[in-house]
Amino acid sequence: MASPNSSNALSSTFYLTGIPGYEEFHHWISIPFCLLYLVGITGNCTILHIIRTDSKLHEPMYYFLAMLSLTDMGMSLPTMVSLFRVLWSISREIQFSACVFQMFLIHTFSFTESSVLLAMALDRYVAICHPLRYATILTPKLIMKIGIAALLRSAIPIIPLLARLAFFTFCRSHVLSHSYCLHQDIIHLACADIKFNVIYGMVVITMLWGLDSVLRIASREGRLKALNTCACHICAVLILYVPMIGLSLVHRFAEHSSPLIHIVMAHIYLLIPPVLNPIIYSVKTKQIRQGVLHLLLSPKIISAVRQKC
Known part of the structure; x- marks a missing residue:
């Protein structure tokens, strides 16, 4: 399916890959993904829904949790259509414009999630170190500004990276190694100097992910209290950063490894955070747990469970 002829980026068509060597099982593989x-x-x-309908949860911590849920869905949803088109043998083709738009959404929401986790760390820092001023510091107006800033901070650095792709020529294979478009994947198909994209991409990753991952609590007591209070947040950070760093390392330093490793890492990176974050926060956060119980169970059953506990 690879085109041997040179083509301009704007007129290029790329071909997505499912699970190499397991094409006959694609319909079955689609079940766990679904x-x-x-x-x-x-x-x-x-x-x-719980945060929106329960007025008791209209607090900074839960507003940030709502932002995290939105970015989780923003990370996973852009890939859903192309993944199932491939696995259900509907079509493997994707136009350059659609590919760029998909990359923009994936990378923007990935960085946004990192920024939201940074904001959640700030929220916990204020709650631990300045509990009496918590409500006056983190006002709804400030939280809205933080959310907008997180989105803009993530989207704007991506634009030069993707805009440059429009000037590339693709004369090698047009087959991408995933079932969706990633910047690291597509630049290796270009017959052009990709140094800018590689260096700029590393700078963006370092500046955004690197700075976001720094935790600064001065005292030993503060660290211990933070570990006890922020267990959910620490889990969310690990769930995001471990697959993200793993995927970046695989693309940059393990290009000749099995394609299956690249594909598995790519799907873990996009699917695991949206799946695990709601579970973690539902289990570890009492108010969210109670909201889920109220949503799923009748008041009589909830009362009986509380009496037994």
Whole structure:
């Protein structure tokens, strides 16, 4: 399916890859992916519904949690259509414009999630170190500004990276190694100097992910209290950064490894955070847990469970 002829980026068509060597099982492989998407969407929509309908949860911590749920869905949903088109043998083709738009959404929401986790760390820092001023510092107006800033901070650095792709020529294979478009994947197909994209991409990753991952709590007591208070947040950070760093390392330093490793890492990177974050926050956060119980169970059953506990 690879085109041997040179083509301009704007007129290029790329071909997405499913699971190499397992094409005959694609319909069966789509079942667990479908379940993961359903769990992720249902979990995040449930958290958003609980926060919206319960006035007791109209607090900074839960506003940030709502932002996290929105970015989780923003990370996973752009890939859903192309993944199932490939696995269900509907079509493997994707136009350059659609590919760029998909890359923009994936990378923007990935960086946004990192920024939201940074904002959640700030929220916990204020709650731990300045509990009496918590409500006056983190006002709804400030939270809205933080959310907008997180989105702009993530989207704007991506634009030069993707805009440059429009000037590339593709004369090698047009087959991408995933079932969706990633910047690291597509630049290796270009017959052009990609140094800018590689260096600029590393700078963006370092500046955004690197700075976001820094935790600064001065005292030993503060660290211990933070570990006890922020268990959910620490889990969310690990769930995001471990697959993200793993995928970046695989693309840059393990190009000749099995294609299956690249594909598995890519799907873990996009699907695991949206699936696990709602579960973690539902289990570890009492108010969210109670909201889920109220949503799923009748008041009589909830009362009986509380009496037994």
